[in-house]
Amino acid sequence: MNLRSVSVIGIGSTDFGRMDGESLVDMACAAANEAIADAGVPRQKIQAFYLGNFASGILVGQETLAPKVAYQLGLGSIPATKVEGACASAGIAIRHGVILVATGLADIVLVAGAEKMTSSTTAQNTAALAAAAEELEYNAGLTFAGAFGIWGNRHMHEFGTTRKQMALVSIKNKHNGIPNPRAQFRKEITLDDVLESRLVADPLRLYDCCPVSDGAASLVLCATDMAREYADKPVEIIGSGQATGFINIYEADSMVAFKATIEAARQAYDMAGLKPADIDVVELHDCFTMAEIIDSEDLGLFEKGQGGPAVEEGLTQVGGKIPINPSGGLLAKGHPVGATGCGQAFEVVRQLRGEHENQVSGAEIGLAHNLGATGAVSTVHIFKRS
Amino acid sequence: MNLRSVSVIGIGSTDFGRMDGESLVDMACAAANEAIADAGVPRQKIQAFYLGNFASGILVGQETLAPKVAYQLGLGSIPATKVEGACASAGIAIRHGVILVATGLADIVLVAGAEKMTSSTTAQNTAALAAAAEELEYNAGLTFAGAFGIWGNRHMHEFGTTRKQMALVSIKNKHNGIPNPRAQFRKEITLDDVLESRLVADPLRLYDCCPVSDGAASLVLCATDMAREYADKPVEIIGSGQATGFINIYEADSMVAFKATIEAARQAYDMAGLKPADIDVVELHDCFTMAEIIDSEDLGLFEKGQGGPAVEEGLTQVGGKIPINPSGGLLAKGHPVGATGCGQAFEVVRQLRGEHENQVSGAEIGLAHNLGATGAVSTVHIFKRS
Numbered sequence: 001m002n003l004r005s006v007s008v009i010g011i012g013s014t015d016f017g018r019m020d021g022e023s024l025v026d027m028a029c030a031a032a033n034e035a036i037a038d039a040g041v042p043r044q045k046i047q048a049f050y051l052g053n054f055a056s057g058i059l060v061g062q063e064t065l066a067p068k069v070a071y072q073l074g075l076g077s078i079p080a081t082k083v084e085g086a087c088a089s090a091g092i093a094i095r096h097g098v099i100l101v102a103t104g105l106a107d108i109v110l111v112a113g114a115e116k117m118t119s120s121t122t123a124q125n126t127a128a129l130a131a132a133a134e135e136l137e138y139n140a141g142l143t144f145a146g147a148f149g150i151w152g153n154r155h156m157h158e159f160g161t162t163r164k165q166m167a168l169v170s171i172k173n174k175h176n177g178i179p180n181p182r183a184q185f186r187k188e189i190t191l192d193d194v195l196e197s198r199l200v201a202d203p204l205r206l207y208d209c210c211p212v213s214d215g216a217a218s219l220v221l222c223a224t225d226m227a228r229e230y231a232d233k234p235v236e237i238i239g240s241g242q243a244t245g246f247i248n249i250y251e252a253d254s255m256v257a258f259k260a261t262i263e264a265a266r267q268a269y270d271m272a273g274l275k276p277a278d279i280d281v282v283e284l285h286d287c288f289t290m291a292e293i294i295d296s297e298d299l300g301l302f303e304k305g306q307g308g309p310a311v312e313e314g315l316t317q318v319g320g321k322i323p324i325n326p327s328g329g330l331l332a333k334g335h336p337v338g339a340t341g342c343g344q345a346f347e348v349v350r351q352l353r354g355e356h357e358n359q360v361s362g363a364e365i366g367l368a369h370n371l372g373a374t375g376a377v378s379t380v381h382i383f384k385r386s
Numbered sequence: 387m388n389l390r391s392v393s394v395i396g397i398g399s400t401d402f403g404r405m406d407g408e409s410l411v412d413m414a415c416a417a418a419n420e421a422i423a424d425a426g427v428p429r430q431k432i433q434a435f436y437l438g439n440f441a442s443g444i445l446v447g448q449e450t451l452a453p454k455v456a457y458q459l460g461l462g463s464i465p466a467t468k469v470e471g472a473c474a475s476a477g478i479a480i481r482h483g484v485i486l487v488a489t490g491l492a493d494i495v496l497v498a499g500a501e502k503m504t505s506s507t508t509a510q511n512t513a514a515l516a517a518a519a520e521e522l523e524y525n526a527g528l529t530f531a532g533a534f535g536i537w538g539n540r541h542m543h544e545f546g547t548t549r550k551q552m553a554l555v556s557i558k559n560k561h562n563g564i565p566n567p568r569a570q571f572r573k574e575i576t577l578d579d580v581l582e583s584r585l586v587a588d589p590l591r592l593y594d595c596c597p598v599s600d601g602a603a604s605l606v607l608c609a610t611d612m613a614r615e616y617a618d619k620p621v622e623i624i625g626s627g628q629a630t631g632f633i634n635i636y637e638a639d640s641m642v643a644f645k646a647t648i649e650a651a652r653q654a655y656d657m658a659g660l661k662p663a664d665i666d667v668v669e670l671h672d673c674f675t676m677a678e679i680i681d682s683e684d685l686g687l688f689e690k691g692q693g694g695p696a697v698e699e700g701l702t703q704v705g706g707k708i709p710i711n712p713s714g715g716l717l718a719k720g721h722p723v724g725a726t727g728c729g730q731a732f733e734v735v736r737q738l739r740g741e742h743e744n745q746v747s748g749a750e751i752g753l754a755h756n757l758g759a760t761g762a763v764s765t766v767h768i769f770k771r772s
Contacts, residue, residue, distance in 0.1 A: 056443075
């Protein structure tokens with residue numbers, strides 16, 4: 001079948017961080033209302049709504065979330081669906097909006113992601129993170145940081161990736177977050193800060209880990225042939241991929257790569273007719289410093305094993321060969337789990353509009369990579385300036 | 387665009403009820419494996435997976451649910467997505483499978499619904515049900531039964547619907563459940579049993595309410611032009627609708643109808659090119675006796691206000707004008723919330739194959755209606771014998 005081209009005509013985001021007094025539904029509505037206003041689209045033109053969210057039931061006792069947000073937004077009787085795939089929930093929401101518009105089932109679709117994490121008890125947050133894990137491994141005591149620590153140690157062992165290279169990811173992303181008003185952390189850190197921070201799960205220290213965050217982000221998607229009715233600078237979505245990986249570590253075929261990312265990226269590159277070298281700016285899923293190194297290899301930006309040296313050589317800085325996470329990424333901007341995928345797309349769209357606070361000069365093609373759980377699910381989207 | 391015809395080529399279901407020792411993932415896999423075997427389709431031909439589930443996070447501490455089930459099923463790297471819309475979650479899963487096949491994005495898609503409710507504490511179950519409610523109303527003390535009780539009283543007030551007519555819904559559905567080996571309750575009840583059962587929320591008594599259940603059900607969907615490769619008796623899905631209604635009661639424009647059902651039914655009838663009188667058998671969302679009466683009117687099977695007399699006249703019995711819930715419905719078969727929509731489709735497909743334990747003679751067109759929360763979301767699917 002012939003798929004239609006899809007464009008982003010509006011974007012919105014709350015700040016990421018501790019949003020006291022803002023409910024989950026309120027945050028989702030704030031981001032969506034900003035996206036709708038940015039698009040200048042009358043709400044009765046919106047034909048469907050997808051909401052990415054991970055663990056609202058455990059964290060804030062709310063389900064039936066998409067109809068609640070759609071109702072508060074005044075979207076009428078349109079289908080409103082929550083999609084869940086752990087930390088990749090919002091990437092999945094984008095993909096489903098793309099499917100409806102690309103196939104012609106809808107002309108305009110609203111997508112959003114939202115998560116409220118800082119109002120929960122430690123027990124609730126622990127339960128939410130545990131919910132993403134495979135039961136046997138969680139019961140054996142494996143945490144998220146523990147899993148990524150295992151990947152980290154194996155990557156160091158196989159490729160000689162260094163503790164310093166990992167730290168440089170955090171230093172870069174914290175630096176990138178400084179001009180981003182949406183970022184949770186906005187100050188420089190030093191190598192000593194990282195290396196002397198508290199050990200979380202060897203080799204990962206506190207500054208190797210993303211924070212716990214609240215936040216929401218949203219996009220309005222539209223058939224490209226109608227996009228100029230609404231947007232001066234529509235941004236086309238030219239590639240979309242979603243894949244499932246290994247659920248548990250004890251069966252994974254690699255401890256230095258995420259199969260779901262590799263497959264989702266393959267789908268997105270194939271659809272776009274592009275190769276990794278064509279990408280100008282990347283927002284990828286740096287839930288831990290080692291995740292950024294692995295992701296950058298899985299996305300084909302560097303050869304497997306070369307992600308560490310690439311950071312050390314400055315290739316991933318703004319101004320480098322392939323800037324990664326100029327927004328600050330999850331490490332500095334924050335990681336409201338179910339919102340992150342839409343937050344990444346928000347940042348990439350701002351780059352391709354030439355409006356970003358940490359602008360990559362001349363960026364024409366951008367990529368957003370979302371990873372769920374310990375590699376169980378991934379989405380990749382490729383965006384193009386029009 | 388031209389949509390392709392979609393058919394059901396395989397169905398599977400666990401028993402509904404108390405499934406001690408069966409985990410949520412195990413139940414979903416059991417139903418899906420049965421559907422895959424029924425279709426006789428090699429698993430590597432399955433191109434996507436949708437799982438409907440309501441509140442696994444609260445009830446059993448599990449999220450990232452679709453990748454976990456897909457992984458255990460051995461489905462490889464295909465996209466695996468959980469969709470959530472309260473009690474209509476599995477209807478939404480079916481709709482998303484239909485979208486992928488109808489648009490040509492996939493030829494074969496697996497869908498399932500699952501919920502594990504009986505292993506939770508009362509506090510967890512209360513929290514799960516509360517999660518579907520609008521916050522203000524829940525905090526004011528309104529429960530699910532309370533909300534449907536309000537609808538019940540209003541329906542009685544406006545149309546003269548009687549307490550006896552409501553009881554007859556329960557008596558009919560409990561009777562229908564007797565030959566169904568999947569049903570949670572399989573014995574006759576009398577009018578006195580209903581009228582003397584414990585008051586839950588006026589006018590609803592215990593036997594007006596569906597039980598708490600575990601269970602899972604699954605369908606394999608396939609492009610109709612390929613369906614005969616796998617199935618002797620493929621069943622076509624000729625209509626699909628999904629709509630959002632009122633989230634809260636204090637703003638609802640009617641206390642005797644569910645807007646989401648009316649809109650979802652309109653979409654499904656329009657797509658199928660059929661009217662209510664063309665339907666031969668219906669599985670609808672009888673979470674409470676009064677819900678069946680209201681649903682039957684919202685689906686256009688009877689004029690508004692005539693649902694009660696229709697039951698009393700026997701029109702909705704097997705052998706009547708339009709048999710409703712020959713499976714036993716939620717009242718007798720059970721209501722594992724996120725599984726129910728697929729469970730209803732399972733029963734309708736068996737009817738249209740002519741294989742049902744409580745067969746409606748000559749049934750050619752069937753309808754499945756799923757309702758989420760207190761009317762926040764609804765799906766309607768129409769099936770046709772091929």
